[in-house]
Amino acid sequence: MQRRDFDAIVVGSGISGGWAAKELAERGLRTLVLEAGGPIDPVRDYVMLTQPWELQFRGWRDRARQERERPVQRRCYACDEWSEKFFVRDDQNPYTTAEGKPFLWIRSRQVGGRSIVWGRQVYRWSDLDFEANARDGFGTDWPIRYADIAPWYDHVERFIGVSGQEENLPQLPDGRFLPPMALTCAEQFVKDGMARRFGRERVLTIGRCAILTTEHRGRAACHYCGTCERGCTTHSYFSSLAATLPAAQATGRLTLRPWSVVHSVVYDPRRGRASGVRVIDAETRETVEFRGRIVFLCASALETARILLNSRSERWPHGLANSSGELGRNLMDHTMGGGASGTIPGFEDRDVFGRRPNGVYVPRFRNVTASHPDFVRGYAYQGGAGRAGWGRGSSMAGFGAELKQVLRTPGPWSMNFYGFGECLPRRENFVELDPERVDAWGIPALRVHCGWSDNERAMLRDMSVAAAEMLEAGGARDIAPYVQDNPPGLTIHEMGTARMGRDPRTSVLNAWNQCWDVPNVFVTDGACMASSANQNPSITYMALTARAAAHAVESVRRREL
Amino acid sequence: MERRDWLRTVGAAVPALAALSPDDLLAVGRAAHARAGGSGALTAQQQATVAAIAERIIPATDTPGAREAGVAEFVDVIVGQWYAAGDRERFQRGLAELDDHCRAFLGKTFGDAAPGEQDAVLTGLEAEARALRAANPSAPRHFFDQIKGLTLHGYYTSEIGMRQELRFHVIPGRYDGCIDPAAIPAPPGGGGL
Numbered sequence: 046m047q048r049r050d051f052d053a054i055v056v057g058s059g060i061s062g063g064w065a066a067k068e069l070a071e072r073g074l075r076t077l078v079l080e081a082g083g084p085i086d087p088v089r090d091y092v093m094l095t096q097p098w099e100l101q102f103r104g105w106r107d108r109a110r111q112e113r114e115r116p117v118q119r120r121c122y123a124c125d126e127w128s129e130k131f132f133v134r135d136d137q138n139p140y141t142t143a144e145g146k147p148f149l150w151i152r153s154r155q156v157g158g159r160s161i162v163w164g165r166q167v168y169r170w171s172d173l174d175f176e177a178n179a180r181d182g183f184g185t186d187w188p189i190r191y192a193d194i195a196p197w198y199d200h201v202e203r204f205i206g207v208s209g210q211e212e213n214l215p216q217l218p219d220g221r222f223l224p225p226m227a228l229t230c231a232e233q234f235v236k237d238g239m240a241r242r243f244g245r246e247r248v249l250t251i252g253r254c255a256i257l258t259t260e261h262r263g264r265a266a267c268h269y270c271g272t273c274e275r276g277c278t279t280h281s282y283f284s285s286l287a288a289t290l291p292a293a294q295a296t297g298r299l300t301l302r303p304w305s306v307v308h309s310v311v312y313d314p315r316r317g318r319a320s321g322v323r324v325i326d327a328e329t330r331e332t333v334e335f336r337g338r339i340v341f342l343c344a345s346a347l348e349t350a351r352i353l354l355n356s357r358s359e360r361w362p363h364g365l366a367n368s369s370g371e372l373g374r375n376l377m378d379h380t381m382g383g384g385a386s387g388t389i390p391g392f393e394d395r396d397v398f399g400r401r402p403n404g405v406y407v408p409r410f411r412n413v414t415a416s417h418p419d420f421v422r423g424y425a426y427q428g429g430a431g432r433a434g435w436g437r438g439s440s441m442a443g444f445g446a447e448l449k450q451v452l453r454t455p456g457p458w459s460m461n462f463y464g465f466g467e468c469l470p471r472r473e474n475f476v477e478l479d480p481e482r483v484d485a486w487g488i489p490a491l492r493v494h495c496g497w498s499d500n501e502r503a504m505l506r507d508m509s510v511a512a513a514e515m516l517e518a519g520g521a522r523d524i525a526p527y528v529q530d531n532p533p534g535l536t537i538h539e540m541g542t543a544r545m546g547r548d549p550r551t552s553v554l555n556a557w558n559q560c561w562d563v564p565n566v567f568v569t570d571g572a573c574m575a576s577s578a579n580q581n582p583s584i585t586y587m588a589l590t591a592r593a594a595a596h597a598v599e600s601v602r603r604r605e606l
Numbered sequence: 607m608e609r610r611d612w613l614r615t616v617g618a619a620v621p622a623l624a625a626l627s628p629d630d631l632l633a634v635g636r637a638a639h640a641r642a643g644g645s646g647a648l649t650a651q652q653q654a655t656v657a658a659i660a661e662r663i664i665p666a667t668d669t670p671g672a673r674e675a676g677v678a679e680f681v682d683v684i685v686g687q688w689y690a691a692g693d694r695e696r697f698q699r700g701l702a703e704l705d706d707h708c709r710a711f712l713g714k715t716f717g718d719a720a721p722g723e724q725d726a727v728l729t730g731l732e733a734e735a736r737a738l739r740a741a742n743p744s745a746p747r748h749f750f751d752q753i754k755g756l757t758l759h760g761y762y763t764s765e766i767g768m769r770q771e772l773r774f775h776v777i778p779g780r781y782d783g784c785i786d787p788a789a790i791p792a793p794p795g796g797g798g799l
Contacts, residue, residue, distance in 0.1 A: 060767035094776065097763035102682060104763060147727055230784035267777045398790050435762040435772070439755045442736075443661040444728060449671075452762075453771060454787070 048300065051073045051077040052601065054322055054337035056307045056352065061570040061586045062343035063285025064201070066293040066301075068594035069341070074601070077335055078290075079305040079324060081344075082133075082154030085286055086159065091276025092127045093494045096366065100126050111586070120535060123153045123162045131155060131162045131276075137485040140347075143258075143494040150347060150533035156303055157286035159537070160583075161275045161347070165254045165282050165402070166427065167207050168580035169198050169218045175465075178576050181351075181421045184375065184470035188556035191218070197588035199487060204292075205283040205587070206261040208403075209253030214245075217580070224258045225251045226275075226403050231389040231430035231594060233456040235519030236405075242518035246438065247410045247511075252403040252427065255283035255584075257556040264288065270398025282402070304328045306486045309356040310365050310566060312339055312482035318565045318606075325486045334400020339565045339597050339606055343590065346376070346571035350542035354478050365421040366560035372553050374475040375469040375541040376493070380501040382529030383508025387521030389458040390431055396455060404429035407462065407515070409579055411507065420503040424466035424579050426512060430457050452459050460521055464508030467501055467579040468533075470541055495533045505529075538582050540571030556575045558593035565606045569593045608689055647686025647694070651715075653678045658717040659704075660757040662724050669770045672761045680760035681753070694744065700749020703729070769793065 052074035055065045062078060070076045097103045106126040111119045118124045118132035133152045153159040172191045178184040195218070200220040210225040228236065228251055256273070257266050264287060265279040273282050280287035293299040304327040307576040311334060321336035322458050344348040350373045356365035369500050387469040409423035417423075433456030438448060474495045482490035495571050509526040516524045532540075546552020549561035560566045569590035571582060578585075600606040621731050635651055648656065660681070672678075704727070706717045716722035719727070730748070735748035747755075761767040769773040775793045 096765070096768065098765045099770070102688055103680060103759060105684070105688060105759075117719070226781060227783040232783070266782075269781045270776065392784075394786065395784050396787045396790065397781075397783050398785045399775075399778035401781050401783065435758060438758045439751070442732070444732070444754060445725065446665055446667050449664050449667060449771075452758075 048077075049333075049335055051075050051300070051337045053077070053339050053341065053597070054079065054596070056079075056333055057323065057343035057345065057348070058156050058187055058290065058301065058569065059153070059285055059343065059345065059570075060160045060163065060583050061345075061590045062099060062158065062341070063160065063289030063293070064331075064587045064590040065341040065343050065567075065594050066299060067289040068591050069598065070293040070296040070298040070511070072595065073298070074339075074377055074598060077302070077337065078293075078299065078301045078306055079322065080154075080156050080301065080303045081306045081327065081348075082156065082158075082160075083154050083304065084303045085276075085543070087276060087278050087280075088285070088368045091137070091278050092599045093270060093272065093275045095127060095275070095280050102126055106255055106563060116581060117149055118151060121537065124151075125273045125274075127272070128162060128428055129177070132522055135369075138288060139482050139484060140491045141479050142492070146494060146496050148493040148495045149532055150491075151534065151537045152222050152345070152348075156290070156301065157284050160284040161276060161286060162224075163583060164407075164537075165286075167202075167205075167220075167253055167255050167579040167584040168406070168408075168425075168546055168583055169220055170194070170578050170580060171216050171218050171408075174576065174578035174580070175214045175588065177422060177578070178470070183421070184576050185544070185546045185551050187547070188545055188552075193556075194585070194588050195591065197510040197592040198584065198593055201584060205255050205288060206257045206264065207253055207255055208251075208258040209263075210250050212248055213514050214248065214251050214408055216413050216471065220253065222253070223261065226256075226258060226401055227251070227255075229397055229430050229458075230392045230403065232405050234389060234392070235430065235460055235516070237514050238519035243410075243515070244525070247407055247515060249408050249410070249515075252406045254403045256402055259282045262288075268400065269399030269401060271402055274404045278423070287544060305333075306488065307344065308332070308486075308488055309352060310342075310563075312356065312358050312361060312365060312563065314358070319563055325488070327486065328439055329408070330486070337405075338601060339567065341594070341597075342566065342568045342572070343570045345540050346540045346574075347493070348492060349483065349568055349570055349572040350476055351478070351489075353543065354476075355489055359487075366553055366566060368562050369550055369553055371472075371544060371551060372471050375470040375540050375544055375575075376474040376476060376495050376533075376539065377470055377541040377574070378495070378533040379536040379538045379577060379579060380466040380468055380505055380531070380533075381464065381536045382531045383424075383466070383505040383512070383527070384426065384428070384463040384561075385460065385509055385512035385516055385526040386459060386461040386523055387513075387516040387524040389460050391399075392458055400589075411504075419442040419507065420500045420506070422467035422469070422500070422579070424464045424504050424508055426462040426464050428460065428462040429600070430458055430460035430560040460516060462512035462515060464505070464512065465536065465579055466501060466504040466579045466580070467509065469498055470544070470576055471498060476542060493534075495534060501585045538571070538577070540551055540574040540577060540582060543572040544570045544575040545573050546575060549604065557596040559590055559597075564600075567593050567597055646682070648678075648682045648701075651705075652698075653682060654717045655701060655705060655715065656681050656753070658724065658752055659728065660760070662721065662728055663754055663757040664761045664767075670766050672757055675761050675764035675766040677760035677764070678794050681756045684756055693752070696746060697749060697752050700752065703747070753798070 058080040179186040354364040407426040411423040543553040655679035735750040
C-alpha cells in the first residue's frame with residue numbers, strides 16, 4: 046500500500062523543490078515530492094539532437110495548434126517547435142487578468158519544472174539589494190542581509206556548477222566559479238572601449254551561468270550545441286532533474302509522485318499546524334491526502350499563492366497563513382527590453398566556433414553610488430556580439446550563385462545590450478482566486494492584477510539611452526536604441542506573493558521562509574521575495590531554500606515542529 | 607512503478623551517450639524524430655514551378671542546390687499548413703501569374719524555360735517587389751519576397767544546407783569566440799553525408 050505519512054512534503058520539483066528535496070532528504074527526513082505534471086525521461090523527451098530538417102515546420106512551429114493550445118506559452122522564446130511540450134497547455138490551465146492589464150504566466154508542469162527550460166543565468170544579490178526596501182521605503186524590509194545568505198550561495202554554487210569571471214564589484218558579489226566562457230572578438234573590443242570611457246562604473250563581463258565549463262560532480266562539460274532549452278542529455282546545465290533530484294534519490298528517503306496536482310494545504314485547527322496536503326491525481330482525478338510534519342511550498346510564486354489562497358478553512362477564510370492580508374500581493378516581475386544594438390566594424394577575418402549558450406553581462410550601475418534623478422533601484426544588461434548568419438539573405442538584394450556564395454560565410458559583427466530592471470513591490474499588484482473559472486482539475490483559477498509603475502517605465506527608457514552610450518564608447522556604428530513594451534510576466538521572474546519580513550502584520554514569512562501563522566509551512570520559491578533586485582532570481586531561490594531546509598530540519602530535531 | 611522509471615535513466619543517459627560519436631548521436635536524434643510529409647497544398651505543376659524558382663535562388667554549385675535539398679516540399683507545408691489565408695492566396699496568385707507570364711512571353715512554363723530566361727523573369731519580379739516595398743513598407747510581402755524567404759529558410763534548415771553548405775557542427779565540443787576561420791575544423795565526415 047502506498048505510504049501516506051512523511052516527515053516532509055515538498056510541493057513542486059523545479060529549481061526550488063529540487064533543492065528542498067535534496068537538503069531535507071540528505072538531512073534525514075523521509076521526503077515526498079509532489080509534482081503536478083508527468084515524468085521526464087531525458088532519453089525519450091530531450092530533443093537536443095533533433096535537427097531542424099527533422100521537424101515539420103523547420104522550427105517555425107505549428108502555428109495553428111499553438112494558437113489553440115498554448116496562446117500564452119508561445120510568447121516565451123523557448124516554447125518553440127522543439128520544446129513546446131515542456132510548457133503547460135493554456136486550455137487546461139486557465140487564468141484571468143484584470144481589464145486592460147495583460148499578464149503573461151509562463152508555466153511548466155513536469156518533473157524538473159521550469160528548470161528544464163530556464164535561462165541558466167545566476168547572479169548573487171548584495172546588500173545594495175537586501176537593504177533597498179529599508180533605504181527608499183518601497184515595500185517592507187528584508188529580514189535578512191547578504192551575510193545571512195552568502196554561505197548558502199557558496200553551498201549552492203559548489204553543487205550546481207557556475208561558470209563566470211570574478212570582477213570584485215560590491216553590487217554583484219563574486220561566487221565560486223568554474224572557468225569563464227570566452228568573449229567574442231567584438232565583445233572584447235566593446236569591453237575595452239567601455240573601460241576607457243566608464244572605468245569601473247560600467248563593466249562588461251561574461252555571463253555567469255549554471256552551465257559547466259569543466260566536468261563537475263559526474264556531469265559533463267558543455268559541448269556547445271547551443272540550444273539548452275531542448276533538454277541537455279549530458280546534464281551540462283543545471284536542472285533539478287539532472288542534479289538535485291538524483292541527489293535526493295540517492296539518500297533512499299525520497300518518494301517522487303508525478304501527476305499530483307496539489308489542491309490545498311490541510312490545516313489542523315487543534316494543533317495550529319498544517320497536517321499535510323490534499324492532492325488531485327491528474328490521471329485518476331481521485332483526491333488523496335498526504336500527511337507531513339513540515340510542508341515546503343515550491344510550486345512557483347503564483348502557484349504557491351494559489352494553493353495557499355485555496356487552503357480556506359473556518360480559521361483561514363481568506364487563505365492559509367494570511368493574517369497579514371499580504372498573501373497574493375506585491376507581485377513583481379523584472380521589466381525588460383530597453384536596450385540598443387549596433388554594428389561593430391572590423392574583425393572580418395575572425396569568427397566564432399561553437400554555439401555559446403551564454404552572453405555578456407553589464408552589472409547594475411544606476412543608484413549604486415550616485416542617485417539617479419528619474420528612478421530608484423537599477424537594472425543590468427544581458428547581451429552579446431556575433432556575426433550575422435544566412436538569415437540576413439532575405440533582406441539582401443539578388444539571388445543565385447552569388448547570393449549563395451556570400452551567405453556561405455558569416456556577415457558583419459553586431460552587438461546588443463538588453464536591459465533587465467528591478468520592479469518595485471506594490472500592494473496593488475496582486476493575485477486572487479477567480480470566483481468563476483476553474484482549471485482542468487476543478488481548482489479555482491487565478492485572477493492576476495499587475496501593471497508597471499512609472500519607476501519601471503523610467504528605467505526602461507534609461508536602459509536604451511545608456512546602452513547606446515556604451516555601444517558608442519565601444520566603437521559601434523549604426524547604433525539603434527529601442528524600448529520594448531513587454532507585459533509583466535514575460536520575463537518569467539514573477540515573485541513576491543508571500544513575502545518574507547520582520548513583522549507578522551505586514552509579511553507572510555519570517556526570516557527562515559516560515560509562515561508566521563503556521564510555522565510548519567515553508568515557502569521558498571519566488572513567492573518569498575520582499576523585493577526583486579534586477580538579478581535573475583533562481584540562485585537566490587535555491588540558496589534561500591537550502592537555508593530554510595537546514596533550519597526546518599533543526600526545528601524538527603528540537604521537536605519544535 | 608513506471609512513474610519512477612525516469613530516475614534510472616538520469617544516471618544511465620550520460621555514459622550511454624558519451625560512448626557515441628557525434629555522427630552516431632545525430633543518427634539517434636534522427637531515428638527518434640521522423641520527418642513529417644507534405645501537405646498537398648500545391649499541385650504537382652505548382653510544386654515543379656516552386657522547385658524551379660527555388661533552384662534559381664539557391665542553385666547547385668560545388669554543393670547541391672534548393673531542388674536537391676527538397677525546398678519545394680517545405681514550401682508546400684508552409685503554404686498549406688502554416689500561412690494565414692491572405693498569405694496563401696497571395697502566394698498562389700503569384701505562382702499562377704508567373705506561369706501565365708512565362709506562357710505569354712516565352713511560350714512555355716517557368717519550369718520549361720532556360721536558366722537565363724528564368725533569371726530574367728525573376729529579376730523582373732524582384733524589381734516589382736522592391737518597388738512595392740519602397741512605395742509601401744508595410745504592404746503584405748510580394749510573391750518574390752515570399753518565395754525567396756521560404757527558399758532560404760527551407761534550404762539552410764535542410765540537412766544538405768546545414769551539413770554540406772554551412773558545414774554545421776552538431777556537437778562542436780568546444781567554444782572559441784575569436785578564431786581564424788581557416789582553423790575551424792571540418793565537421794565529422796567533412797560536411798558531406
